[in-house]
Every structure is written in C-alpha cells, then in structure tokens.
Amino acid sequence: MRDTHLDKLRELSPLVHSLTNYVVMNNTANALLSIGASPVMAHAHPELQDMVKIASSVVVNIGTLDEYWLDSYLMAAQAANELNKPLVLDPVGVGATPYRNYACNQILKAANPTLIRGNASEIMALYNASSKTKGVDSTHSVEDAESAAEALASQYNCIVCVSGNVDLIVSSTKKAKVHNGHPLMSKITGMGCTATAICAAFLAISEDAFEATVSAMACMGVAGEIASDKSEGPGTFQVHFLDALYLISPQKLSEVAKITDGNR
Amino acid sequence: MRDTHLDKLRELSPLVHSLTNYVVMNNTANALLSIGASPVMAHAHPELQDMVKIASSVVVNIGTLDEYWLDSYLMAAQAANELNKPLVLDPVGVGATPYRNYACNQILKAANPTLIRGNASEIMALYNASSKTKGVDSTHSVEDAESAAEALASQYNCIVCVSGNVDLIVSSTKKAKVHNGHPLMSKITGMGCTATAICAAFLAISEDAFEATVSAMACMGVAGEIASDKSEGPGTFQVHFLDALYLISPQKLSEVAKITDGNR
C-alpha cells in the first residue's frame, strides 16, 4: 500500500499561502481546511516576504491577475525560492492572452517552481509560450499534453501535473497517472485551482515532491468519486466534496486510488 | 411551445467574459458552468481587448467598482461594441452613491449595451441618473419601474430587464413578463448578478436579444422553483439551484415557464 502522506498532513497542518484568484479564494481555503491544512491569503507588497516566511508552501495562481498582483506573484515566488518553501504555479488561462503568457514567463524567469499544475491546454500553452512559439488550441486531452509536460519538467527541473479525466504527473525522470475522478468535477469552477492548493499542502509535508503530488491528485480524485455518489448535480457535489476531503482516511485513500507509474 | 434556446446554449457552450463583483464571482462562474456555458473573469487592462476578442459575450457588473475597475468596464464595454459581442450592463447599487451614477453614465457614454438588467430601484435610479434628475427611493415594485424601463429601452435602443417577483423585459417595441421564481431568491446574495450572467450566455447564442433575455429569465425562475421544493432555507436553496440549472431540460423549461407578452 502506497503511503498517502495524509496522516502527516493532518498532524502538521501546514500553512499554505495562496496568491490565488478572486473566483476561487473561498473554495480553496475551505478545501485546505477540510483536508487538514491551514490557508492564508495575502497579496500586499509590504507583507509578502513576511507571510512567505511563516508559510509552509506557496501557491501562485494567475487566474485574475493584474499589474499589482503580477508584482505580488513575482515577490512571493522569489521569496519562496529564497526561503526554500515549495512553490506551485497554476498558469490559469495561459495561452488565452499575450498578457498571461508574459506573466508566466516573468514568473518562470524570477523563480523555479517545485510544481506546475494546469489542464492540458494550459500546459501546452505554457510550453509554447516559454519556447517562444505561439498558437494554442482550446481543448486538448491529457495525452496531447504529455510531451509538453515532459519538456517543461526537464526545462525547469520541476514536477508538472496535467489534470483531466486522467491526471498525469511527471518529473525529469518519473511519470505517474491517477485514474480517479468524476466528470462533474469539470462543471465546478476552480476545481483545478483547488487541486493546486491541495498539492501545495502535500508538498509542504513531504521531501518527495513527485510522490506528494501523486498523493494530492489521488486525494482529489477519490474525494470526487465519493462526492459524486451523493450528488445530483454541481451544487450538491461541491458540498459533498468538502465533506469527503474532511472524512477520507489515509487507508481508504490508499485502497481506492488508481495509480499507474513508471520511468519516463 | 416557445423555443428556449437551451439546447443551443449547451451545444455551443459560449464563453461569457464577466467583469463582475468580488462578492458573486464564484456563484456566477458556477451558474454559467451549470447551465452549460463557459465562464471567464478577467479585468487587467493589458488583456481586456484580447479577452473580449475570444469571448462570446461580455458582462459589466459594477457591484464592487473602484477607479481601476471602472477603467476596465469602459475598455471592455468599448471592445464589446467594436467586436460586435453582446454587452450586458448590471448597474448594481446605482442611485446609492453619486459615484455609481457617474460610473453608469460613463459606461453608457462609452458603449451601447445590448441589455441592461437590474432590480426596480436600480432601473429607476439609472433612468433618473441618466436624465440628470436625482433622488431615488430604496424599494420599488417592478410595476413602479415599468416606465423607466421603457424609457431606457428607447433611449439606448436596447433590452431592459427588471427582475423581481415578476420579471419585466422590454425592448423599444416589445414587452414580456416572466411569472416564475420564488421568494427565497431574494435571500441569496448575487441572485440578480447570476441572472445577468445567464442572460449574457443566452444572448451569445441567439440573434434575438429580446427572446434570449426572456428565455434566460424563465430559466432562472424555473430553476428557482425547482430548487425551492428541495430547500429549507437559503443555504440548501443555493445548492439545489445549481443542480436545477444543470438538470433542467429545454422541454421542462418550455412547459413550466409562465410568460405573458405583447407590444408596448
């Protein structure tokens, strides 16, 4: 049975500092509390250094970026690197506008992420944006994004997670897939942003960033399956999803997680 | 049986670009996903033009305006006009402060909305603000606002929707009323803002802005009725409302919608 890190997460209750978008701040904070972590949201330039200092990990999610927030992302990302805190980048909507490509490039120039998590289109767009080519189709499967994910993982020496029907996690040497989850998860805003934050919580309590990300994504997927059994639609799903994150045991998670892995 | 446009909305899944307020961003995005549309929220000046370009319709909702966001509204509204995308204005709280009156006047000077949606007090205040008179009572019925709605529809050659116990939709030549809905809807923050976003989704897939707005408001009202049957209060209502938007069929919508209409 694979170690899920979940006991340790609940014991340590890591403080996850999220610079995330306005749309999902509430969901994200509640998901972190439900799984057993502690959320903090702060973006003011005069306190970013100080807040990163007391955090266990840092999320930069560019969903509702603007000029002020972009500076916040850069400050937080650099501080995370300097202070050796795991840093997760969620490049929301990269590829949709040149400004989002610019923002991601600035962040990746300023700091090395521990993990980049996005959907297939975002991972492909991020790869294209960072290799200075352009043009991104809007819908892609996880399979389509596999080579982009591998290239990014090698380029930035980080973990890359592509979430979708199947979640793909790659490092510069390893690769795993998580086959859990439910289609209703795509009908709820910020489910990807929640995954990003949950990953940050697991990264905060593990030395092995690859395994931590696999556990986090399995946890998301299994919670989604549990919630879907009790739900009629996206409204009831959200409520039961938080309950599932709160109630799931490490043993149940190990038993139900469907993970395949190997070398790249 | 009236065409509800709902099949087409779900088939096309239009991208609704909402510049909306912090309070309701999450609800709005979830309601759009539940009904079958795709939400995007972006307000940064460097990307507004680009985001409007890929959107199917644009919402400007002034709920939590400030100086930066007011410029965003103006840029997005102008871009929507230039690119021929339907534009919906939700003048939240107009009449409450001179700054909100000023903001609405600036927006209406900069661009022509396809639809203005507000409650009775807001529509009356908007009419007064734009005709340079002043003074607005705080509570009004839809009937009170009827002449203001008609005047605005003629002045801006747009659709005006006044939501309340009964929803009134007027164009420069036509008028309809939707008699669906439930009192609990007034006990949930942002239900009007959600209506605005749902209208924008319907406007994106129809050539007939009047009929699209009628369908959208019927959809809101019928979903509210379905949700209220399963609810004990505003908490359970919200959850079942999203489920209802997700589950409702075009046929059910046609059957249950109570619409009366005629010429002005």
Next chain:
Amino acid sequence: MRDTHLDKLRELSPLVHSLTNYVVMNNTANALLSIGASPVMAHAHPELQDMVKIASSVVVNIGTLDEYWLDSYLMAAQAANELNKPLVLDPVGVGATPYRNYACNQILKAANPTLIRGNASEIMALYNASSKTKGVDSTHSVEDAESAAEALASQYNCIVCVSGNVDLIVSSTKKAKVHNGHPLMSKITGMGCTATAICAAFLAISEDAFEATVSAMACMGVAGEIASDKSEGPGTFQVHFLDALYLISPQKLSEVAKITDGNR
C-alpha cells in the same frame, strides 16, 4: 428570558456596510441576508463617505488588505465615527506580519471602534501591537486572551469579543461568556468574519453594544449547533448554517443560548 434583539433585527433589516476580505465576501453577505439584515460591500475611495452615510453599521476586516484597501478602511472608519454609526474592527491575522500590526494601529489611531472581534491569538497580538511589544504565539485559548481583551476594552472604551470554543465578550465594566457553538465551525473559512458581520447587524439595532454582541455571538453559536446536527462535514455544515440563521426564532435562541455573565 434574555432579549435576543432578533425580532428587531428582522423588522429593521439594517444595512451593514462591510469592507471585508475577498475570501469571505460571499459567505458574509449570505449570512447577513439569512439572519435578516442587508449587506453592502463597497471600498472605492470616491464613494466611501456616501455609502457609510446610508449604512446602519460598518465593518472593517483587514483579511486581504493592501495599500488601497488600508486607505479605504481608514476613510470608512473615520466616516463611521463622524456619522455615529457602530464600527466593528476584525483584525484578521494581526501579529502575523508587521504590516498587519501597522494597519491595525493606523485604524485605531484614526477611529474608535464600537467592537473589536477576533480569535484569541489576534486579540493578544492586537494588544501587544498596540502596546508596542512584540512576539505572538500562534495558538491560544480564549482564557489566555482574557486579560488582553480587558486591557483593550479599557484602552479603547469599546467592546472586545474573543471567539473560540467559548466566546468571551468584555466591556470596560462587564464580562459575559457564550458557551454555544460546534468544533466544525473552525473547519470553515471565514466563520469568524461572519461572526463579525452578524455582530455589526445586531449593533445596528441596539443601543446596548455589549448586549447586542452577546446576542450576536449566541446566535452564531446556536445556529452552529443546529447546523452540526444535520451535517457530515464542513461542506454540508455551511449550507445548514445559513438555513439555521434564516430559520431560528428569537424564542429558540433565548432558550438554547448558554450565557454566563457578571462584572469585571
């Protein structure tokens, strides 16, 4: 049987103007609507004076502060004092960063709050920050914070409320404890921020700020108990909590509230 003020709140439906954080705006607005008050959220400098003018009470919650918002807090707090509107300060995360200490000191220099509400760590940190000592442990019990609460209440001649397993309310002469509530409340983001807003609603309709705060906290705790009976975890809890605020009767509140009080 203690007067709960709840009848009066529902009769008057006071307008609570909240300058609060992005994470909890939606919860806060919904909680205010559920209990029977009217929420408004506005932070733009050009309209703050005007909005405070029409409000019944004002909340300043520094959760996601930045330079612009800090100026908003100062303007709103001063306006509340000038216009004799009850002012509630929620010093979220004070002690976590020097900037939060600075912000709280600026606010307390600019205006006199009617009520300061925080958790034990925040009340202790606020006391330390305002007495220019430093160093704050992260977890404290309400008992630990009792002397800090009393000192702040005397220093600012205001009510201080420390929320936790037991809620402590102190004035410069009186002291009460509310023994209601449920552990799940600590697993939901912004439950403290909601308490702050509910306090502001009760302060708006009562001449007796001490009793109004006691009633508000009893209302929160009792609603939490009712919700917990129907909940499996933090997701279902949130939904039933809003229902409970909506459905609770003044009589039920009086009967179930567990309040102990006396002189300081």
